[in-house]
Amino acid sequence: MSAPLASDVPLLRAEGLTRSFTGRGGLFRRSRPVVAVRGVNVTLQRGEALGVVGESGCGKSTLGRLLLHLMPPTEGRVLFEGEDLATLSGAARRGLRRRMQMVFQDPYGSLDPRRSIGAQIADGLLIHGLADAAGAERQAAALLRQVGLEASHATRLPHEFSGGQRQRIAIARALATKPDFIVADEPVSALDVSIQAQIVNLLADLRQELGLALLFISHDLHVVRHLCDRVMVMYLGRVVEEGPASAIFHSPSHPYTRALLAATPSMHHRAKVAPLPGEVPSVANPPSGCVFRTRCPAARPACAEAMPPLETHPNRPERQIACWRAAEIEP
């Protein structure tokens, strides 16, 4: 497959990724850029699964698109096996797309309603010249079986399938070119619980089988924990905590991660702590200082002065945290 590389070069590395969008200005108001993602670093090894967790507006979907260079970053760069995606020529970048793929949240919007699913799965093979028409058809049939559908389904249109089946089709399409890296943007949140489990297990199996690196974006820490080695928790465009998934799940450090876990309803116990007050502030007008301080139960006046950097936790070396009071909260 890929040329042998020094093992210390990670599959994917993003440095200081920032993405801002031009804000909507009014007649008497200057438009102010909205920063969706600010200063995010990501390192992903071959075969590793990284979860990105956060609520709406935290920039997790934008991050996924930035890593695939589906939108260019405003600042920072993305290195795929050490190559800067931004400096590649258009043709070279299109060639690299064979090795990185995406699965979307909405199984109804991510498939072209007017083309047979077989043709859509075969697209990648034909675009990259990996097979001729007959070969692509054969491989599409094999991929359909691999994701648990029947080869005879290839000629049908997307509307003939249920949401869970469509998500399988979308996964088959992403797998067609044998990628090394897949971004899955909330792939199960539109699905029913029993179907959700099917898709999560399918992704886990495929990852094992194919050695895929996975960036799994979700708002549900529970799902992430089942699938990922590491997890990044985002709030308002920043990473606030990062570390091994099960460790963070069992003993979250950042006040936001704690609140997020406590707010997730559980079948086994009713919520004990009072829910977090307020809602996520607007990305267009984030609080000064620490972005979480307006809702943080541990906030002090000093938190309003500057955003804490993402650093190794003073008392938990396996994880990184962006909190001024990390050492006090967990001595």
Add this chain to the structure above:
Amino acid sequence: MRRDKLRRLALPASLLGAILLLALAAPVLPLGNPVSQDINHRLAGISAGHWLGQDEYGRDVLTRLIWGARVSLSVAVSATVIATIVGTLLGILGGYFRGMVEIGTVRMAEIVLCFPPMLLALLVVTLLGPGAGTLIFTLAILFTPTFARVAYAETLSVRALDYVTAQEALGARSGRILLRTLLPNIAPPLIVQFSLTIAAAMLLESGLSFLGLGVVPPDPSWGLMIRGARTTMEQAPLLLLWPCLALTGTVLVLNLFCDRLRNALDPGTGGRSRPGFLRRLAVLAGAAEQPAAVPGLLAVRKLTLEVQGPTGPVPVVRDVNITVAPGETLAVVGESGSGKTLTGLAVMGLLPAAVRVTAGQILYTGRDGRTRDLLRLPERALRALRGRDLSMVFQDPASSLNPLLRIDAHLGEALRAHGQRQGIAARVVELLRNVGLPDPESRARSYPHELSGGQRQRVMIAAAIANHPRLLLADEPTTALDVTVQAQILDLLAGLKRSEEGMGMVFVTHNLAVVAEIADRVAVMYAGEVVEEGPVAEVFAAPRHPYTAALIASTPEGDAERLTSIPGRVPQAWAMPEGCRFAPRCEHARAICDQSAPALESPAPGRTTRCLRWKELA
């Protein structure tokens, strides 16, 4: 479904084919010369030799009509085809690449829109001289910007969809995306535009020829024929009728054809249903008053709902029994297609028009202690209950508030609808405070878009409890919200249960963890049936139906390495298994499960299950 659509295309297609064939075959048809005159018989009526009579120069009208069709149709069709191709190209390029390309394409085309069409036509004709070629050129210029605009707008909306991004992620070139993904998906509105434009082009051609700017006499065209007939309208009114009839007929056939073509290209199912005002026409027969035999608040008995399927009525909810006592919260939980939402809507009398109640009772005991069957209550009486005794909170707070009305107008309406006249403003603020909206005085004057999703849901809840309902129906009220906001709303609902004394709640959801958080009892629905019911703690600790057990196991919680998933999917309503509906997906199914539908059994006091093997499995 597809074949049906193609059949509907057959009639307009053959009519259109006949018109085109007639025009094409004009030279070989046994017709005279369209320009040969016969002054002796000018304005002669219908005769054996001249089926439609003769015009002011004695020319045969039928001949001129058919030859005129060649000119009229070819001008209109070629001008529209050119406009469609050029306009679509400009629009799709501008919409896909944006930026400078957009200025060079769509915005340039729009400049043409600034000229009055007739003026532009006059200008071109003056420069190039009249004739069919000039006419095509003029009409194409006139119609191009419309196509550019339609294609541009459609491209913008389609481009934002995930399947276009997916093509980019696959590494497809822009050309491939434009041709294979964007073009087929923006085609339907362009087809409609095409049919409208071709009709407009024919009319404009007639108009320009009529003014003497288009086709040059003595060549026939429908426009010229109308022009000629007008001067002799008094003597021979029929002469005006024929070209007008041809024009109208052709335009109608074209519109019909393009409309059906667009339907045929649409991959969706496109079901037809009855309009909404017929919704509760089919109230069940029988007396609404019931002896107060049931203690409690709400008792749904053997409710069965049907929709019209491809081969006859299909039950979507079958034999559902649920009860709610005052002050109790019942969670109705199930996956999509389980019938949980329909059951809720049936209680409110708000079923969609396509769904019909065929059997059952919904017994509601009101404040006056009388028990009524909501399924047999006339619409007027039910409307009086809705919003006062029975109220509802919907899933999507963004679309359930009218964006043009302020928050206080929404709440005031809820109060006024049930007779409150005074102190409305104060009560609105009080309600908003009760649901925990910060700064209720100024929030009352806000529009819905100024509130966040969680705040809008709080407003919806405020409206629902405005008249102290006896029964609150909440249909997935937290599904669209973030987790931390969901926790707040659940907290609010739990608080309301304490403050609104005796209020029962039906909470429809797909999330078992939310059920554990909020409900006293739970009814688990699968494929239109309640398969298990009982107190939440007992059901979750020791489920007595394999579906409940499987649903609990597939919830991502706890430390299991691997999630348990339920194989397969919910059966379609028209292809329900004969026996137990869950049997095809059940790991405990035996041959007997496929044969007979299990009846409701009671494994413990206050609990029911619909499983043949619950005893063995317990």
